[in-house]
Amino acid sequence: MLIYEIGASGRSARAQYPVTQYPAAGEIPEALRRKVPAGLPEVSELQVVRHYTNLSQKNFAIDTQFYPLGSCTMKYNPRGAHKVAGLAGFLNRHPLAPEQFSQGFLSCLFELQEYLKDVTGMRAVSLTPMAGAQGEFAGVAMIRAYHEKNGDTQRTEILIPTAAHGTNPATAVMCGYQVREVAVGKDGDVDIEALRAAVGPQTAGLMMTNPSTCGVFERKIQEIADLVHEAGGLLYYDGANLNAILGKVKPGDMGFDVLHMNLHKTFATPHGGGGPGSGPVGVGPRLEPFVPTPIVGKRQTADGDVYYWRDKTEIPDSIGNLSAFMGNAGILIRAYAYARLLGKEGMNRVGEYATLNANYMARRLEQAGFKLAYPERRATHEFIITMSREAKELGVNAMDFAKRLLDYGYHAPTTYFPLLIPECLLIEPTETESKEELDGFCDALISILAEARETPELLTNAPVTLPVKRLDDVKAARDLDLVWKQSSSRTI
C-alpha cells in the first residue's frame, strides 16, 4: 500500500503545522497563486510513522545483515559519528553563517583536510565534491584546467582500463574528453603493451584505481605512472577503494596527481539507501592551483587560529564551486568523527583486517570448489568469483546465486561487475565483520552450490522469503509507471 492509499481527504497530522497567523493572500498576485492543492498524502501522524516503519523493515541494511557488496565497502557506520553530526550547533548552522559563528565547524573540516592529505600523500584536499562521481568530475576538470593553462589543447583523450567503474568514462565525457579503453590482462593487471600503444600526445590523463575493481593490486603501477607522465598526461586515482590500502600505501607515493575518496565507503558514513556520499579530492603539486572551492584555511591571529573559507579570490585558477554551498557538510562531520575514533592506529588496521577478511573468504570458497577470477593473486579488500562454469553446466547464473543468498539472509555481492569477468560476484567483506559472519556467508554459498547441482530451481526461483519475488524489469521499463496517478479533487 502506498502512503496515498491509506490517506483520506481532509485528514492531516495537525500538530505539524502552524495555525496560520496571516491572511493567505498577502501580496502574491492572483495569477501566480496555486489553484488546486498539490495532492500530497492526507494522513495522520500515526499513519506516517507506521507506514514508514513498516516500509523500512522491507530493506536489508548493514544494521540488519551482512552486506558483502564489492566496490561498495558496506561497513559499520558508528552511531557516535551520527550523533555528533546531529548536535544542534552543527545541524542548525547556516551555510552562509559568518566566520565568527563557524569556528567549531570549520576547525573540524580543516583537520579532516589534514588527515586526508596524510592518508593519501597528497598536497591539498578539497572536501566539496558531494559523491565519488562529483569528485571524479572535479579531478578530471582540474586535469583539463591544467592542460588548458599550459596551452596544451591537443589532449582530448582520457585512458581508462576496462575494469573501471562506470562513473570513470561517464565523468571523462562530462569533462569534454573522449574515452579510450585500455585492456586488462589475465592476471588482473593493466596490459602494459596496450597502454603503451594507447598513450600519446593526445592523452590528457589516465583514470584508474589501485587496487582495481578486479580485487588485485596493480603491481606495475610505477611503470604505468612513468609511461603516462612521460607522455605529458596526468594520473587520476579513483579512491573509492581506499579501504584496501589505508595505512599501507599512499596514492601520492604511487605517482598519482589527483584522486577522489568516497568517505561514504572508507570513512564509514552510512549509505542511506543510495546516498548521500562525499567525494573529497586530493591533489599533488601540479594540480594544487586548480582545486575546487571552497576549502578551509587557517589564519594565525592575535587571538589564536581562525579558520576561514578560501575561495576564488585566493585560488584564482580554481575550477570553482560545484554546488550552491560547500558540499555535504554533515557527511564530512561524520567522517571527521570516524577519523578521530580510529586515530592513526585504527586507520592502519582498516586495510589490514579488510584484507585479512577478503583473503580468508577467498581461500575458504576456493577450497569449497568456487572458481576465483584471479587464483594466483592475493586478494585485496575484495575478490571475485566467477560462476561461468555453473552457468554453462547447471543453467544457474551469478544472479541466481545472488538472489538465493538473499533467502539465506545475506545481502548479495556485487554481480556482473567488473564487466570483463563473466558471471562474476565481487565480494567485499570489510574489516568490521566477524569471522562468524564470514563463515556463515561462506557456508551459505557452499550450500547454494550444492543446491545448484541438486535443485537448481531453488536458485532460479529465488528469492522466496522476501516481500516480493523477482521483479519484472522489462515491464517496468516498457509500461513506465513512475508516479501514482490517482488525482486529488479538492480546491484550496
Added chain:
Amino acid sequence: MLIYEIGASGRSARAQYPVTQYPAAGEIPEALRRKVPAGLPEVSELQVVRHYTNLSQKNFAIDTQFYPLGSCTMKYNPRGAHKVAGLAGFLNRHPLAPEQFSQGFLSCLFELQEYLKDVTGMRAVSLTPMAGAQGEFAGVAMIRAYHEKNGDTQRTEILIPTAAHGTNPATAVMCGYQVREVAVGKDGDVDIEALRAAVGPQTAGLMMTNPSTCGVFERKIQEIADLVHEAGGLLYYDGANLNAILGKVKPGDMGFDVLHMNLHKTFATPHGGGGPGSGPVGVGPRLEPFVPTPIVGKRQTADGDVYYWRDKTEIPDSIGNLSAFMGNAGILIRAYAYARLLGKEGMNRVGEYATLNANYMARRLEQAGFKLAYPERRATHEFIITMSREAKELGVNAMDFAKRLLDYGYHAPTTYFPLLIPECLLIEPTETESKEELDGFCDALISILAEARETPELLTNAPVTLPVKRLDDVKAARDLDLVWKQSSSRTI
C-alpha cells in the same frame, strides 16, 4: 541466537570505554575485589547494533501494528513528546540538582499537576508514583492514613468489584487490607444489593473504575458513592481508563476521593515493552494532607515565580516518598508535552473519538454475528465480545481467535479479562486509529470467524507467520530456564 552466542572471548566494542588512566587497584582491599569477570557479552559494536535491530523487528508495536488491547490504551505516542524529553537540559538534570538549576523542569511539572487537577476534578495531584499500581498503592495508603489519623482502626476491608484489574486487590493487600469482592450485574453495573450487603463499619474504601473494565459506564455511580461515604468509607477511582471520559466527566464530580491515572495510557507516553509508566494520584479534600511527596509548589518572589519541591516538612501527614527520587520524571515530561500539544480542545476530543471508535467496531462486529458481552449498553472506549459459543460449538476459544489475529497482522485484544466474562476479548481501539484500520481489523475477525467454521485448525495452529509458533508455557514453568548458563573462563 543470544547476544552471548555471537560473542567471542576477548572481543569488545573498543570505542565505548575509556583507556583507563588510573591504576586498577586504588584503595579497594584485596578481599573486596572481584576475581572473575562478570561474564557480560563479548561482542563488537556492529554485532550489538545488528543483533538488537533484528530482535526489535520480532516485536509488534504501535509503530508497526494496530494494537486494540483493552484496558491498555495503546495509542499513538507522539515523537515530538519523546524528543522534548530528550533535550540535554532535561536528560542530564540530576534529581538532586538545586532549585536554581531546576526551574525549567519544575515549571513543567507544576503545570502538569494543574492540568491533571483540571481533568480529574481533584484538589491536589502528586506525580511521584511510577506506574498505575504504585499510584493505587499511594491511594490506598492515603485512605489508610486518613482512617488512622481519625483513629478509625476497625476499617480492615477494601471492597472491589469482581471486574477489577488484578492490581486492585493486590494493592489492597500490600496496604494491609483484606479484600472483599462485590459482584457485577448482568448489565455490567455493580450489583447495588451486593454492595449494600458488603459495605459497613469495617469498610475502609471501595476501589473501582468507571467506565469499568466491562467497557460500560457505571450508571449508579452516585448511589454507590453515597453508600460508601455514608458508611464512612472512601472511594478510590482506578483511572487507568481515563481515556474514555477525558473532557466528558470528572471522577471528582462522581464523588471519588482519590484516583490514580496511567499517563502511559491516557497521556500517550510509550509503553516500552512493559514500562516505564507513570501513575500520578489525585485527591479530594479529605486526602489532601496525605499526598505522597515530593510535589511541586510555587512561591511568589520579587524575581517572579519560583518552583520548588514540597516535602514532608510542608506536608507533615504525607505518606512520604515511595522511591529514591521523584518518580518517572522523563515520562512526566512526555505527558506534559502531550497535554500541551492537545490542549483543552484536544483533550475533549480524546474521549469522544475513543468512544466513537469503540462503538463503531462493536456495532460492526455485532452485525457480523459476534456476541457482545453487553449488547444493550453503549460501549465506552472499549467493549467486550465473548467467544463462548464458538468455544462450545466449534472448539476454538478466545485465545485461538487472538493468536489467529496475529497472523493477520493485528495485535490481539486483551484475552480472558475481565475474568467474569467467559472466553472474552476486550477490544480498545483508541482515538488515534483511523476508520480504515478499524475496518481492516473487523474484516480480519469476520474472516477468522468464517475460518473457525470451515477450517478451525487455522485458528488452533495459529500463529504461523511469526518468528515462533505457540510456545510451551508448561515447559517454561516446569523446566525453569531463566538465565543462560554457559560460563566465562577468563580472569581479570
Added chain:
Amino acid sequence: MPFVPHTADDEQQMLATIGVSSIEALFDEIPKALRSGVLKQTPTGISEMDLLRLMGERAKQDQVRLSFLGAGAYHHHIPSAVWDLVGRGEFMTAYTPYQAEASQGTLQLIYEFQTMISRLTAMEVANASVYEGASAMAEAILMAVRANRKSKSHRILCAGSVHPNYLSACRNIVRNQNLHIDVVDTGDQSGTLDMAQMAVYEGQDYAALVVPYPNFFGALEDVDALTDWAAAQGMLVIAVVNPVALALLKPPGEWGAQGADIVVGEGQPLGVPLSSGGPYLGFMCCKQALVRQMPGRIIGRTNDLDGKTGFTLTLQAREQHIRRAKATSNICTNQGLLVTAATIHMSLLGDQGLYAVACDCHGGMMNLLNKALGIPGVSRRFSAAVFHEVVLRLPKPAAAVLATMAGDGILGGYDLGLVSPALADCMLTNVTETKNEADIDAFVSSLRRACEG
C-alpha cells in the same frame, strides 16, 4: 485535530453504522448532572514546533556546566547506539509481552538482561525489573519476610549507611503490612558497620539484614563478615548494590560462605540518563530456591510447537493479574524500556568495558580526593575504602560551599546536612569516568575558593 485521524466523512459513516446522530449521543448513559464542561486550567493546544521551542527554552534553564552530584544517581557515558536502538518504535511502543509470539524481541532481550544482571551480581536468577532502587529494596524486604520460613519475623535489620531516601521509601511501603525496620548505626569513624556492634542484634529474630554496597557514603562494608554473621543468625541477606561497582568489587553472590540471598539495586548507571530521577530501573536477583517468592515479571526460555527455541513470561502465578490478592506484589507495568537500555549498554561495554569504567570511576575519585585534601580545612570524613564517592569534611557548612561552587556552574556534591545535622559540614562527592583531569581541577579550584572565601 492532533492525533485524531477522523475525517468528516469517516465520522458520518461511523455514526450511521452505530445508528446515532452525533458523538454526543454516545455519552447518553452518563448522568447529565455529572457531565463536565470544557477544561479551565488547561491551555489551548500548540503545534509541535511551538512545543519544541517552549521546551527548548525550559530545558536550557536547567543546564549545568559540571556536576559531581551522585548520591544514588550517576552520570556515565552512554554509547550513542544504546538510545538509537532503544528509541526504535518496535521496542519503545510495544506493550508488555503477553502475546509471546508477537513479542519475541522484547522477551529474548529480557532473558538476556536476566542473564547479564545475574552474572554481574553472581546470583542464580533475576527478574525483568521493578520500578527503581528504593522500591526494589522494599520489594526485597517483603520478599525476605515471605521467604524466610525459619524466622516468621516481621522485623528487618538494616545498615544505617543505606541511602536515607531508600530507607524512608521502604518504611513507607512496608509499614502498612506491619513490618518494622531496625537500623544499625554507622560507625562514626569508618562510615561503615562495625562488626563488634552487630553483637547487640544477635539472637534477635530478624527476617533479613540489608547491606548497601557501596553504602550511601560511598564506602565498602565488610560484606563477607556481615553475610556470615547474618547467616549464622538465620537472617537472609539483602544486598543493595551499584551494578557498575560490581565490575570491580566482589559480587554479592560470593559474599561470605553462602553469598547474599537477594540482591537489588538501581540500574540507572547502566545506560540510563540522569533525567531528574527517572525513569530508572530497579533490578532484583536471588538464589534459585527463592524464585517463587520474587515479585515482578520473569522470562523463561522454552520451545514452540515445532521445538524451536522461544521466550515467554513464566511463573505468572506469582503475579497480580493471575493471583490478585495473593500475588507477591501489585507491580504490573515495570521499567521495560530501561531494561532494554541496560541490556544494550552492558552488551556494548562487555566485561572489559565495564571494568575499565569502574576503574576510571574509582581512580578519578581518588585523584579528586588527593587534590581536594590539599585544600586547608578539607579532610576525609570516614576511613573506610570507597568506590567512586567520598565524604569530604569542609571548613564551613556544606550548604555555603555548594552555593558558592554553584556560582561557578559546578555542582560540587550533596549536602549531607540535609541528612543529619551532625554532617552539616560534609558533602558527598562523586566522580565517574566522564570527568577528566581538567574537570577535577576545575572542581578543586572552585572548592578551594569556596572554602577560603
Added chain:
Amino acid sequence: MPFVPHTADDEQQMLATIGVSSIEALFDEIPKALRSGVLKQTPTGISEMDLLRLMGERAKQDQVRLSFLGAGAYHHHIPSAVWDLVGRGEFMTAYTPYQAEASQGTLQLIYEFQTMISRLTAMEVANASVYEGASAMAEAILMAVRANRKSKSHRILCAGSVHPNYLSACRNIVRNQNLHIDVVDTGDQSGTLDMAQMAVYEGQDYAALVVPYPNFFGALEDVDALTDWAAAQGMLVIAVVNPVALALLKPPGEWGAQGADIVVGEGQPLGVPLSSGGPYLGFMCCKQALVRQMPGRIIGRTNDLDGKTGFTLTLQAREQHIRRAKATSNICTNQGLLVTAATIHMSLLGDQGLYAVACDCHGGMMNLLNKALGIPGVSRRFSAAVFHEVVLRLPKPAAAVLATMAGDGILGGYDLGLVSPALADCMLTNVTETKNEADIDAFVSSLRRACEG
C-alpha cells in the same frame, strides 16, 4: 580495536586457512618502495565519550540566537518523527537498491517521493534526486541541450536573478562540454526579468531558458509570459523552484500554455536541516516525453513473478553503470537519505500543512517588512512581489549593519554586497514559519539600532 571484531584466535585461524603467517604477508604484492609508514598528521584514536565531548564543545561555538539568513537554505520546522524514522538503520545503512527484492522499503519510498514531488511541481515524472539545487540546475541544462532536438544549440539563456552560486556552479559544470550560459539582466526596479527586454533575445538560438522561482531576491518572475515567450522561441523552459513556495504559488507544470519542460530545485526546505549546506537533495522533474534524457535513478512500479506489485530501478540504460561513456550523467550515489526525509516530511505536512507553512512564511515576511520599513533609511529595494525573502536597502553598508546585528546574536540576512557592489547597501532577509512575532520584533529593534548607531 575500534570496529574490528577480530580476536587473537580468529586472526590465527584465518591466517592458517589462508596459509600465511602474518597479515603483513597479505601485502606482499605491493612494491616495497611504496609501502608507507605510520600516519603523521592523524592523531591517536579517542573513545566515543571523548569524541562526544570534543564535538559538543565545537558545536556549541557555532550556535546562533536567531537567524534570518536564507539565500538558498531555509530553516523550517521539521516534525520530530521525520528524523526518528530516517535514522532507522534500515533506511540509513542500506545501500543503493540494486537488489530490488531486498530493498522494497527504499524503492517504494522513492516511488512515493517521485509522486509527491511531481505533484508539487505539477510535472509528469521525477527522478530519485541529484546532489542539490545548483548541480540539479546544471544537470537540467545538460539535459535540455540533449533534449531539445529542434535547436541543436549549445547555448542557454538564464535569468540574471538566479542564485549567483547556482550560476557559477552551472558554468563550472557545463563549461567543459562547450556549453555557454548567457544571462538576462534583472530589472533594476522590479528585481525580476522585464518582458520588454526579452525581445533582444528573440530569434537567437538557445536550447533553453532558465527561470528561478522565487528568484534570488525572493521575487516572483512573470512565469506565464516567460514560458510562453520561450516556447515561441523553440526554447525549453527550465524552472528552478523552491518546493515550499509551490504550496502557495502556481506550479511550473501550469506556467503559460504548456508549462515548464524541466523543473529542478533544492529540496532542503522539505525536512532537511540547514547543516552547513549539506547533505541536501536536488530534485528533478520533467515532461514524460523527456524522461529518457533525465539523468539519475528512476524507480518504476512493476510486478513480481507472482503478479504482486513491487518496485525497481528502471530505465537504467541511461545511467553510467550500464551506459558508461554514453550515460546521461556520471551521477551514481545520490541523496537517498534526504529523499527519505523529504518524503516523510511531505507526508506529515500534507497539502494543508505545506500550504499553512507557505502562508506563514509569506505572512511573516510581510510582517517583518512592514515593521522594518518603519526604520528611517530602510526601504524595499525591488518592487516585485516576493514570497518569503526580501531585499532591504539600508542607510549603511549591509556588512556593517549585519556585523552590528551579529553582536546581538542575530544573523539579519545576506549581504548582497558580496554579490554586486551596486547592492552593497542591501541585504536579503528571510522569514519562515519558525519566526514568531517576538523574533520579528527582536530583528527589527536590532536592525534599528544597527541603522542608527
